[in-house]
Amino acid sequence: MVRTRFAPSPTGYMHLGNLRSALYTFLFARANNGKFILRIEDTDRERYVEGAVDVIYRTLKSIGMDWDEGPDIGGDYGPYVQSERKDLYLPYAKELVKKKKAYYCFCTEEELQQRRDEAAARGETFKYDKHCLHLSEEEVQARLDAGMPYVIRQNVPEHGEASFDDVLYGHIAVDCSDLDDMILIKADGMPTYNFANVIDDHTMGITHVMRGNEYLSSTPKYNLLYDAFGWEKPVYIHMTPIMRDATHKLSKRDGDAYFEDYINKGYLKEAIVNYVALLGWNPGDEREFFTIDELIKAFSVEGMSKSPAIFDVNKLTWMNAEYIRRLTPEQFTEYALPYYEKAGVKTDHTDVLARILQPRTEVFTQIPEMVDFLAALPDYDVELFTNKKSKTNPEVAAKVLDMAIAALEALPDWEEQQIHDTLLNLAAANEMKNGTMLWPVRIAMAGKQVTPGGAIEIAVLLGRDESLRRLKAGREKLN
Numbered sequence: 001m002v003r004t005r006f007a008p009s010p011t012g013y014m015h016l017g018n019l020r021s022a023l024y025t026f027l028f029a030r031a032n033n034g035k036f037i038l039r040i041e042d043t044d045r046e047r048y049v050e051g052a053v054d055v056i057y058r059t060l061k062s063i064g065m066d067w068d069e070g071p072d073i074g075g076d077y078g079p080y081v082q083s084e085r086k087d088l089y090l091p092y093a094k095e096l097v098k099k100k101k102a103y104y105c106f107c108t109e110e111e112l113q114q115r116r117d118e119a120a121a122r123g124e125t126f127k128y129d130k131h132c133l134h135l136s137e138e139e140v141q142a143r144l145d146a147g148m149p150y151v152i153r154q155n156v157p158e159h160g161e162a163s164f165d166d167v168l169y170g171h172i173a174v175d176c177s178d179l180d181d182m183i184l185i186k187a188d189g190m191p192t193y194n195f196a197n198v199i200d201d202h203t204m205g206i207t208h209v210m211r212g213n214e215y216l217s218s219t220p221k222y223n224l225l226y227d228a229f230g231w232e233k234p235v236y237i238h239m240t241p242i243m244r245d246a247t248h249k250l251s252k253r254d255g256d257a258y259f260e261d262y263i264n265k266g267y268l269k270e271a272i273v274n275y276v277a278l279l280g281w282n283p284g285d286e287r288e289f290f291t292i293d294e295l296i297k298a299f300s301v302e303g304m305s306k307s308p309a310i311f312d313v314n315k316l317t318w319m320n321a322e323y324i325r326r327l328t329p330e331q332f333t334e335y336a337l338p339y340y341e342k343a344g345v346k347t348d349h350t351d352v353l354a355r356i357l358q359p360r361t362e363v364f365t366q367i368p369e370m371v372d373f374l375a376a377l378p379d380y381d382v383e384l385f386t387n388k389k390s391k392t393n394p395e396v397a398a399k400v401l402d403m404a405i406a407a408l409e410a411l412p413d414w415e416e417q418q419i420h421d422t423l424l425n426l427a428a429a430n431e432m433k434n435g436t437m438l439w440p441v442r443i444a445m446a447g448k449q450v451t452p453g454g455a456i457e458i459a460v461l462l463g464r465d466e467s468l469r470r471l472k473a474g475r476e477k478l479n
């Protein structure tokens with residue numbers, strides 16, 4: 001059975017690159033009727049961010065990426081948090097020491113720094129010189145007995161080749177002489193990410209490892225560990241990075257946003273996931289819009305790209321706007337309500353608001369600026385009443401407002417159809433273009449040149465009393 005894993009480190013919030021890694025891993029498992037495992041790799045305690053694990057859970061669940069095994073639901077291969085597996089790693093490292101595939105290293109940080117400085121002075125890249133590999137077993141034991149701090153390093157062969165096969169990149173080989181003896185167990189007894197990764201993948205029965213291609217250079221060292229233990233290697237599928245432009249990866253440090261940042265910016269999670277899915281994968285046809293279930297049916301490794309994907313926020317925004325158009329008016333209102341509240345807008349006519357806003361909204365954070373005039377009439381200049389296309393100016397506007405106020409005050413009911421018929425019949429009776437009548441009425445009620453709705457919708461949203469109050473205030477301005 002296919003068993004994949006998403007193994008994030010809780011050192012920050014869910015970046016879009018992490019999200020895509022999780023998504024592809026999930027889709028691959030589901031497309032192959034396999035298991036999707038969530039594992040938290042928290043060995044880097046210095047960079048641990050409080051609350052980051054909850055964000056991981058919340059993000060995956062909100063998208064619909066349910067895991068089959070994980071820290072919160074358990075499974076046959078737990079625990080699923082690395083810090084809770086601490087006692088598991090040292091015995092494996094000691095087994096490698098016995099096999100001469102690893103060794104104790106007692107070099108201090110000061111000694112290592114001196115060697116780094118010396119290598120830099122020679123213009124060389126520092127690589128650990130296997131100094132402690134040459135200690136006798138008696139010397140090693142004496143130092144251990146004395147309680148000297150140590151790490152355990154991998155004993156990489158000095159000659160030969162380390163290689164692996166990747167589904168996307170094919171056969172990759174490196175010269176062992178170019179590889180460093182990486183640390184497996186740190187001085188605090190915790191495993192390094194690289195070592196824990198191998199042990200956990202094997203003991204959890206992971207069959208396919210999907211991760212970013214930044215790990216391509218580390219994988220040969222991983223495979224040396226698999227060989228040292230005599231274990232079967234997983235299938236490797238390394239994903240290309242998501243780029244901000246041709247030369248820069250997405251990075252929070254450079255202002256690139258996390259998944260929840262985009263949610264807070266008014267994007268729909270469905271649009272984000274759909275767009276991220278297409279960053280490095282192609283369904284093989286012209287389709288652009290997918291639900292999670294549709295992605296599962298369509299996903300295949302053959303559709304994954306070897307070329308880096310460029311993240312285009314304008315394309316994401318376009319896709320988000322398309323998703324917003326597909327919402328029912330009721331769904332739109334549910335998403336929009338917090339933004340109405342932010343703008344101070346209160347109305348019983350959310351159906352009208354949805355009708356005028358939904359076709360114009362690309363991201364929900366645009367809403368407050370579009371509707372703020374409903375909460376408070378902005379200060380505006382009488383020159384707004386001038387519009388060549390509608391053949392209006394302050395003088396014409398004054399006459400229009402006099403007629404409109406009188407006619408609207410006489411309405412028995414303040415209903416949209418009645419307001420519509422009253423104003424358009426008034427325009428026809430006075431041989432005016434509809435725009436000549438409606439422009440001054442809208443400006444007086446909204447105080448803005450551009451509004452999401454016209455005069456009639458605005459009158460409905462404001463209600464009789466506020467509409468008439470604003471119309472009369474506008475007429476006063478024109479005196």
